[in-house]
Amino acid sequence: MITTRSETLFEQAGKHLVGGVGSGTRSPRSGWLPAPVFVRSGEGAWLTDEDDNRYLDYVMGQGPLILGHRPAAVIDEVTRTLQQRGSLVSLAHDLEGEAAAAIADRMPAVDLVRFSSTGTEAAMYALRFARAFTGRDLVLRFEGHYHGWSDAIHWSAHPSTDTWGAADAPTVLPGSTGIPGAVGETLLVERWNDVEALERAFRDHGDRMAAVITEPILGNCGGIMPAPGYLERMRELATDAGALLIFDEVLTGFRIGPGGAQGMFGIDPDLTVMAKAIGAGFPVAALGGSRDVMEQAADGRTMHGGTYNSSPLVCAAVIAACRETGGEGFYEHLNARGARLAEGLVDAAGAAGIEACWSGVGALFQLWFSPQPPSDYREANAIVAGSPFFALYRELRDRGVLIQPPQEGLWLMSGAHTDADIDRTLEAAADAMPAVAEALAEGSVGPMGGLR
Numbered sequence: 001m002i003t004t005r006s007e008t009l010f011e012q013a014g015k016h017l018v019g020g021v022g023s024g025t026r027s028p029r030s031g032w033l034p035a036p037v038f039v040r041s042g043e044g045a046w047l048t049d050e051d052d053n054r055y056l057d058y059v060m061g062q063g064p065l066i067l068g069h070r071p072a073a074v075i076d077e078v079t080r081t082l083q084q085r086g087s088l089v090s091l092a093h094d095l096e097g098e099a100a101a102a103i104a105d106r107m108p109a110v111d112l113v114r115f116s117s118t119g120t121e122a123a124m125y126a127l128r129f130a131r132a133f134t135g136r137d138l139v140l141r142f143e144g145h146y147h148g149w150s151d152a153i154h155w156s157a158h159p160s161t162d163t164w165g166a167a168d169a170p171t172v173l174p175g176s177t178g179i180p181g182a183v184g185e186t187l188l189v190e191r192w193n194d195v196e197a198l199e200r201a202f203r204d205h206g207d208r209m210a211a212v213i214t215e216p217i218l219g220n221c222g223g224i225m226p227a228p229g230y231l232e233r234m235r236e237l238a239t240d241a242g243a244l245l246i247f248d249e250v251l252t253g254f255r256i257g258p259g260g261a262q263g264m265f266g267i268d269p270d271l272t273v274m275a276k277a278i279g280a281g282f283p284v285a286a287l288g289g290s291r292d293v294m295e296q297a298a299d300g301r302t303m304h305g306g307t308y309n310s311s312p313l314v315c316a317a318v319i320a321a322c323r324e325t326g327g328e329g330f331y332e333h334l335n336a337r338g339a340r341l342a343e344g345l346v347d348a349a350g351a352a353g354i355e356a357c358w359s360g361v362g363a364l365f366q367l368w369f370s371p372q373p374p375s376d377y378r379e380a381n382a383i384v385a386g387s388p389f390f391a392l393y394r395e396l397r398d399r400g401v402l403i404q405p406p407q408e409g410l411w412l413m414s415g416a417h418t419d420a421d422i423d424r425t426l427e428a429a430a431d432a433m434p435a436v437a438e439a440l441a442e443g444s445v446g447p448m449g450g451l452r
């Protein structure tokens with residue numbers, strides 16, 4: 001029975017919009033039950049839906065909204081640019097170089113930048129540039145990592161337990177129907193955070209490897225941190241094999257610190273994929289890297305195109321977002337508030353008798369109903385199978401706090417979240433946890449509480 005305006009709108013949308021939503025991650029299949037929240041407007045850390053419910057938002061547009069909803073400084077600059085220049089010229093203009101410099105200034109490993117509209121595209125041409133530069137085809141990727149939905153790389157992102165194969169030889173699995181099986185022959189899949197697996201992969205295949213691509217913090221599986229020394233070893237092995245190291249910083253770049261995860265860990269990748277927070281909510285992505293690798297696109301040897309690339313609209317957004325997040329102490333505050341929230345959630349769970357912990361950094365984290373956070377996708381799956389994740393989403397949503405329902409979701413912070421917002425969220429969590437504990441006791445566990 002339809003009872004809310006969101007449910008009515010969802011039903012109406014489904015008449016002509018596939019599945020009633022614009023992307024699979026917004027659908028009831030991804031946990032948005034009983035119906036996706038139909039948003040009327042956002043402001044700062046808050047969302048208002050079509051039923052006049054207000055939520056403290058920790059989805060933050062899946063990551064881009066690093067300054068919250070409708071950040072005045074960015075909106076003003078973009079509006080002025082639109083009025084003075086228009087949205088798109090698809091010809092050269094001065095803001096392109098300025099936006100590229102704003103990114104390169106923050107990342108020592110980035111000499112040159114090219115823009116595109118989505119992270120999927122940027123990851124795609126990262127692979128192309130790596131293959132062109134090395135003259136090799138094979139790419140090593142890891143289970144649980146997401147690098148966009150292209151045929152080239154959407155393999156083994158979130159495989160199911162019954163198909164993922166042996167732990168020391170994961171099956172290379174397409175993430176969708178319609179992806180040619182032959183593409184899988186250009187990929188090698190390993191478990192992440194496992195030095196032995198990494199060394200084995202390079203020992204057996206290093207001479208054929210064009211690149212290894214990794215999220216430096218595993219954002220698409222709950223903000224799992226790399227084990228000490230793991231990324232350093234990956235850097236060494238790639239260099240020794242003549243393969244490129246690609247950091248996919250679509251989630252971490254400009255979110256966890258000024259220089260992303262590479263700045264935090266002090267590791268220089270050869271190529272960096274960026275999107276989301278670099279545009280503070282506008283559709284822009286970038287590939288950055290060393291001059292020798294990136295220059296291949298300059299003389300046309302390696303094709304990179306896109307009508308919408310680096311429009312005045314998105315360049316203005318990048319420039320303004322960099323300026324705003326570059327302010328004194330921006331990331332320190334963001335991470336400190338997020339860490340306080342994460343620790344408070346762990347305490348709230350504990351007070352209700354549920355053992356919990358968290359992983360990630362303040363700006364991007366996940367709460368785990370387990371004594372220790374997982375170290376890779378398979379461990380995360382095992383934790384989720386026995387956890388009341390869906391109950392937490394449902395109970396918080398009922399109390400005006402919106403988080404992503406699926407296990408691979410994250411709590412995403414913005415500069416607009418205040419200390420008072422954190423306090424209010426923790427009050428809601430304390431109120432919600434007894435019901436979450438009940439769900440756990442009843443066995444309402446697993447992805448979507450067993451609903452999926």
Ligand SMILES: Cc1ncc(COP(=O)(O)O)c(C=O)c1O
Pocket residue numbers: 062117118119120121123146147148149215219220248249250251275276285
């Ligand atoms: C790490 C990572 N890489 C790539 C992508 C794809 O970016 P987009 O959705 O902009 O295509 C995402 C999206 O969530 C991501 O998290």
